[in-house]
Amino acid sequence: MNNTSPAGETGRLRRLARSPGPPWALTCLILLLELATPPHIVFGYLYVIPLVIGAPQRDRRDALAFLALCCGLTLVNLVAPEPDPEWRAVLVDRLLVCLALTVTTFLCLHNRHLLRQQVDLEVRLAQADLRRDMIATLAHDLKTPVLGTIATARMMALEAGPGSGSLLERGTGAILASQERSLRLIEDLLRLFRADQEGLWLQQESCDLGRLAAEAIEAVGPIAREREVTLIQRQPTGPGRLTLPGDPGGLRRLLENLLLNAINHSLRGERVWVDLQRQQGQAVVTVSDRGQGFPETSLPHLFERFYQSDPEQRGSGLGLYLSRQITEAHGGRIRASNLPAGGASIEVRLPLEEPPA
Helix, strand or coil, rough: CCCCCCCHHHHHHHHHHHHHCCCCCHHHHHHHHHCCCCCCCCCCHHHHHHHHHHHHCCHHHHHHHHHHHHHHHHHHHHHCCCCCHHHHHHHHHHHHHHHHHHHHHHHHHHHHHHHHHHHHHHHHHHHHHHHHHCCCCCHHHHHHHHHHHHHHHHHHHHHHCCCCCHHHEEEEEEHHHHHHHHHHHHHHHHHHHHHEEEEEEEECCEEEEHHHHHHHHHHHHHHHHHCCEEEEECCCCCCCCCCEEEEEHHHHHHHHHHHHHHHHHHCCEEEEEEEEEEECCCEEEEEEEEECCCCCCHHHHHHCCCCCCCCCCCCCCCHHHHHHHHHCCCCEEEEEEEEECCEEEEEEECCCCCCCC
């Protein structure tokens, strides 16, 4: 982890800003040497020293002004009481010194620009590390009380009895749905943290995609019932099950995230479809809804971290980002589109053969 803090980098810039200006004493000393020697003896190249020493404290305008001053002082010794018979050679030598000073100045300006970029990058990296550490710590600390609440609510639901329709049953059902949603968000944050630190690790085995889809529908069923949204699974055509090599936990989370996204964008009484197909050596999963669809401007950004196409909708902006990570870890592709008749669909294509490591 980068130990550079934003406060430390800010102090570094402030120290640079408070540093003294160009070393004028050294500049005056070089000028005296120039004036005290014949024109064919060139000391102008020594102006490189004050030019480089003061470069970190000068902006572009000050650097160019100091360059013009040094070039002028280099040429001033040509005005001598007695003209030098080889003044043309002396002029060429001093012009070459001016060219060297110019190149040095622009290199110093470029280095200053690179230094600013480095400081900005270090600040952003330090802030990103701080956010990741905070997310991991909060997610880990919040998971324990949420699990305790879920266990207590399930015990209360058993006391109420299934199908009684009592206030206790409805209340415990609402508590369970809310806490399971919170637990899912916490697990997404932890998975995101681990993926950033270590990458996604897959436990490859043969997965029945139809069974995983049914389990995902059962997992998000309470949320769908709360929103009065019906979930419909369409099995693939053709003989046999749709099996593929992959990580069952990751694929189940992928399907749950896609279903939750469709539920959150559906109106009450609407339906969400999960279509499973086999096409050209690929397993194709399509989750579609009949909601308002995605804004066209948000389609290229849907699978970015913390991106939300509609800030008023419930969500963390992590579900689709993790879906993309899981899909790409399995060697697949994911894309979103709006349906002509209204609503949106997200299509995931996964290879039926094991992808290369």
